[in-house]
Structures are given as C-alpha cells and as structure tokens.
Amino acid sequence: MHLIDVTNSYKDLVHSQLNSTNVNYVKVYSLGNTSVIYTESNEAIEIALENHDRRIRKEEAEFVIKRLIKEDDPSYVITFDKNQQLIEINIDK
Template sequence: MHLIDVTNTYRDLVERQLASTNSQYVKVYSLGDTSVVYSETSDKIEIVMENHKRAIKQDEVEFVIKRLIHEDTIYDITVDKSRKIISITCNK
C-alpha cells in the first residue's frame, strides 16, 4: 500500500476547507480507490477516509493511522454503517 499525495489535484477542496473551518493544514492522499483527507487545527488532527466503490478495509485504516499519526497517540474512530466513510480524530 502507498499513500500518494494528490493535494494539488484537489486544490478547490483544500481552499474551501481552509476558508470554512479552523484547519491550518490540509493534505489529500490517494490510497488506491480510497481518498484520505488529513487536516490539522491548532490542537487536533482529523483524517477522513472515503471510498464510494467498496467498504474500507481494516488493514487500510491501520496503514493510514501508522503513516499519519504517531504510534503512542490515542485516537477516536467513527465508522458509517457501510464502512465507506471513516473519520479518525486525535489530539496533538
């Protein structure tokens, strides 16, 4: 698995996110068919994973957490019923 930085492709999304929320930093990644939006505020990190074609696999969630969040950080995960959208939040 590879996280590919595709932030430049989603320029409008990044600009809207920065303008309409208190996010200070936004990155967009591709993990195959799964889109990963990483955003930071002054005190939190939020990662949203989305896949319109299929349910997101547990190993994909673990991979993203390992790559984007420090191992010793406590985080909360919210999963929709279809597992097509997953939100991960943690304090900095």
C-alpha cells in the same frame, strides 16, 4: 499499499477547508480507490477515509494511522458509517 499525495488535484477542497474552518493544514492522498483527507488544526488532527465503491478494510485504516500519525502511541477515536465507506479518525492534541 502506497499513499500518493494528490493535494494539487483538490485545490478547491483545500481552499474551502482553509477558508471556512479552523484548520491550518490540509493534505489529500490516494490509497488506491480510497481517498484520504488529512486536516490539522491547533486543537486536533482529523483523517477521513472515503471509498464510494466498497467498504474500507481495517488494514487500510491501520496503514493510514501508522503513516500519517507520528506519535508512538496515539490516542484516537474512530467513527464510521454503517457501510464502512467513510471512516473518520480524530486525534486531540
């Protein structure tokens, strides 16, 4: 699995997030056909994984957590929709 930085292709999304929310950092990645949106504010880090074609696999979520969260033992909350096509990972700072 490879995370590919595709932030430049989503400039409208990044601009919207920075202007309409309290986040101060936004990155967009591609993990195959799964989109990964990483946002960071002074209070929290949020990572959203979205796949319109299939369920997101547990291995994909674990891979993203290991690659994007630098802490050794992060405490995070994972929520997902009933079809597991959208997963949100929240980490309080």
